Amino acid sequence: MENAESKMNFKYILQFLGKFKAGIGLLALVIVMSFLSDRFLSLPNMLNIFRQVSIMGIMAVGMTMVILSQGIDLSVGSLLALSGAVTAGFMAGDGNMVLAILAGLAVGTGLGLFNGLMISKANLPDFIVTLAMMSIARGLVLVYTGGRPISGFDPAFRIIGGGRVGMVPIPVIIFAVILVIGYLVLNKTTFGRYIYAVGGNKQAARLAGINTDSIKIKVYAISGFLAAVSGIILTSRLNSAQPTAGVAYELDVIAMVVLGGTSLTGGKGSVGGTLIGALIIGVLNNSLNLLGVASFYQEVAKGLVILVAVLLDSLQHRD
Amino acid sequence: MANKLLEMKNISKSFPGVQALSEVDFNIDKGEVHALVGENGAGKSTLMKVLTGIHPDYEKGQIFYKGEEVRFKSPAEAQAAGLAIIHQELELIPELTVAENVFLGREPGRGWINKRKLKANTKKIFEEMGIEININKKIKNLTIGKQQMVEIAKAISQDAEIIAMDEPTSSLSQQEVKILFDLIQDLKNDGIGIIYISHHLEEIFEICDRVTVLRDGNKIKEQLVSETDRDEIVRQMVGRDVEDRFPEFDAKIGEPIFEVKNLSVPDLITDVSFQVKKGEIFGLAGLMGAGRSEIARAIYGLYKNRAGDIYLEGKKLDINSPGDAIDNGIYYLTENRKDEGLIPELSVGANMSLSILEQLTFVRGVISKRKEKSLVKDFISKLDVRTPGPWQLIKNLSGGNQQKVILGRVLSTDPKVIIMDEPTRGIDVGAKHEIYQLMEELAADGVTIIFISSELPEILNLTSRVGVIYNGRLQGIIDGSDVTQESIMNLATGGS
Structure with a gap:
């Protein structure tokens, strides 16, 4: 009897910890690192971490919405590259910077919209459609660039990826703004509520009168748009559009969302979690660099962290 | 006490914050059908889960099975000992055939499945059961009733000595219920003990020997079915008197307000037309799969290939999605609460x-x-x-x-027309009563209700007129005093 009771208390504690496990994990990582490296907790290093995660973090906000609606978007890495290349291409020939940026955003959003249409109207699986788009968009990048980087831009364009306001890098500011917007959309708008409803039970949402197709299409368009935003920032930061930019980014982006506690089965999660997930990835990369761990091992470490996170999640939800 | 097959003594089980069972006794003899009833949350399922090893961590009590104390650690262990449970949500694999499902995990042959033997064994079981079924059909192509028979065949193939059935008739047609009851009788004669969980109290008086009532995790009473009656059991379940099971009401039925004309959906429904009046509760009856829900779903804009017209207050409606229907004041309450x-x-x-x-x-x-x-x-x-x-x-x-x-x-x-599809399925007596009450209040306020139900007493007591569906067609509409169990069943089985 006593045993059962203590077991129950233990379960409560686990549940409590479970709710904040991503945050606790991040905190633990930060505390351990602050002892291991005196450079870690410095302000420049912190800003550096935020800057490094901002590009993928922006995409992770879109991916959070996609996954909440019970989808998955594998095309974001390729859309990032294509949007960046289109922006660069428009600009390289002495073009208008604003027009070039709009063109890049339009390409990302348009192809995201196409993903959404295929998934909702043609009723094809999310995984396959975006896998195909990953390949199509990557191919288009190579066609468009001829496989060579595009560079030579207006110096003003460099500000987007390289500029700072005070000490804060501009990409971090853009990330913060998009996070806040993402939070507001998911928590305060009808559209956000419908994303949860569609992801939680699509048929029930439909019978409740929600236009589920339109929600899906919008979510993928947003994901494509945010991939384009990231692509433009990356192009600006590198001062060139690389044909291989963003390869395998989709995996890190999905990892951020999942580490942040959003359920791959849809309907459950938050952008707040995604921020923490992004920071875990960022701190992890940064720490391993500071500790001088070879990059090959870093991949292994990242994979293990993801595995442990998912394992904890599944243990927590076991009866 | 040679007949005692199972004895559960003083079982207590709690979950964080809830005492799900407190010192419950339950036993079963050979060849006995023992009903377990109670409102939702009374502890029926938990008791079954304790028995079948899903909750091996009950805090108190003992289980004796064939005279020996047992504590099954997993459903597989319970199954191997001869305890089968047939859940409300059937657990068959839709893409596999009947035979493959019956012997799932116990296929004859080593490594390679001996298909010939598999089929022969399956055939033999169904022959013994006296059930006609195509054992090569995939489960997904069978009616729920047939699927249930497959579950029972599976239990028999495992030499089960106790079979627990959780709401076995909730999705069955009247004919299928009859087949099931005949089968239960056969199982009884073979000395198998059956635990029968059901909200349908009539059934208990039809086939059970004993009945145990649970309420809030406590055993209220165990009694012979022959020594009690329906009202007494209901009282024991809810702990109070439930005034008339169906509230009396004066219908203030107005003019026709809603009309369906020549509604058809290929392969599902054919040329259905009817009118419903303001403030009326109009019943839609019929056997499982006759097309009642399909009519509702067609009205609600869920089929792209629907033909026919829908009128509300004289205006022809253009409904292509549930959203359109809701905007026009029509709402469909699904029968499938969990999935939809x-x-x-x-x-x-x-x-x-x-x-x-x-x-x-x-x-x-x-x-x-x-x-x-x-x-x-x-x-x-x-x-x-x-x-x-x-x-x-x-x-x-x-x-x-x-x-x-x-x-x-x-x-x-704020809908004008509500289509309620089996609104009381799987819910307890008290809540059922509240829903009936609500329906009548709504009707009194001028809301039109189309009420689909497989439970004839509900239809008889709540509706003024009943449309009976047979094979996708509206076989007839019965009115006023002509509405009887017999007249409905007659039309529902294709009579006129």
């Missing part, structure tokens, strides 16, 4: 406000928490939803309360 009603990970409040969210905003698209809260609070108290608060996740509520939340969703849109 609930959004399990959302709160009670968010589930309730879902259909009317666009109107609970202060600028377009931005939810006003204040408006949402006041609507939700209103309906929680109006419908007496028992929940700790609107923030509670709906998945944590009992079936009856979940149904009330979904009803709140329906009512929030």
Whole structure:
């Protein structure tokens, strides 16, 4: 009897910890690192971490919405590259910077919209459609660039990826703004509520009168748009559009969302979690660099962290 | 006591915050059908889960099976010992055939499946059961009734000595129920003990020997079926007297308001036409699979290839999606609460406000928490939803309360016509009564209700007219005093 009771208390504690496990994990990582490296907790290093995660973090906000609606978007890495290349291409020939940026955003959003249409109207699986788009968009990048980087831009364009306001890098500011917007959309708008409803039970949402197709299409368009935003920032930061930019980014982006506690089965999660997930990835990369761990091992470490996170999640939800 | 097959003594089991069972006794003899009844949450399922090894961690009590003390650690262990449980939600693999399902995990042959033997063994079991079935058919192509027979065949093939059936008739047609009862009789004669869980009390008087009533995790009473009656059992279940099972009401039925003309959906329904009056409760009866729900779904805009017209208040409606239907004042309450009603990970409040969210905003698209809260609070108290608060996740509520939340969703849109598809399925007696009451209040307020139900007593007591569906067609409409169990069954089976 006593045993059962203590077991129950233990379960409560686990549940409590479970709710904040991503945050606790991040905190633990930060505390351990602050002892291991005196450079870690410095302000420049912190800003550096935020800057490094901002590009993928922006995409992770879109991916959070996609996954909440019970989808998955594998095309974001390729859309990032294509949007960046289109922006660069428009600009390289002495073009208008604003027009070039709009063109890049339009390409990302348009192809995201196409993903959404295929998934909702043609009723094809999310995984396959975006896998195909990953390949199509990557191919288009190579066609468009001829496989060579595009560079030579207006110096003003460099500000987007390289500029700072005070000490804060501009990409971090853009990330913060998009996070806040993402939070507001998911928590305060009808559209956000419908994303949860569609992801939680699509048929029930439909019978409740929600236009589920339109929600899906919008979510993928947003994901494509945010991939384009990231692509433009990356192009600006590198001062060139690389044909291989963003390869395998989709995996890190999905990892951020999942580490942040959003359920791959849809309907459950938050952008707040995604921020923490992004920071875990960022701190992890940064720490391993500071500790001088070879990059090959870093991949292994990242994979293990993801595995442990998912394992904890599944243990927590076991009866 | 050679006949004692199973004895559960003093079983107690708790979950965080809930004492699910306290010192419950339950036993079963050879060749006995022992009913287990109680409202949802009374502890029936938990007791079965304790028995079959899903909850091996019960705090107190002993289980004796064939005279020996046991504590099954897993369902597989219980199964191997001869305890089979047939859940309400069947657990068959839809893409496999009947034979493959019956012997799933126990296929004859080593490594390679001996298909010939598999089929022969399966055939033999169904022959013994006296059930005609094509054992090469995939499960997904069978009716629910046939699927249930496959579950029972599976139990028999495992030499089960005790079979627990959880709401076995909830999705069966009358004919299928009869086949099931004959089969139960055969199993009894073979000395198999059957635990029968059901909300349908009539059935208990038809086939059970003993009945145990649970309430709030306590055993209220065990009695011979021959020594009790329906009212007494209901009293024991709810702990109070339930006044008339169906409230009396004076229908104030108005003019025709809703009309369906020549409604057809290829392969599902053919040329269905009917009119319903304002404030009327119009019944739609028929056997499982006759096309009742399909008519409702066609009206609700769920089939792209629908033909025929729908009129409300004389105006022809153009309904191509549930959203269109709701905008026009028509709402369909699904029979399939779990798969089509609930959004399990959302709160009670968010589930309730879902259909009317666009109107609970202060600028377009931005939810006003204040408006949402006041609507939700209103309906929680109006419908007496028992929940700790609107923030509670709906998945944590009992079936009856979940149904009330979904009803709140329906009512929030202020519909003129509500199509209720088996609204009382799988919910307890008390909540059922409240739903009947609600239907009549709505009708009195001038709401038109199309009421689909497989439970004839409900249809008989609540409706003024009944349309009977047979094979996708409206076989006939029965009116007033002509509405009887017999007249409905006659039409439902193709009579005229």
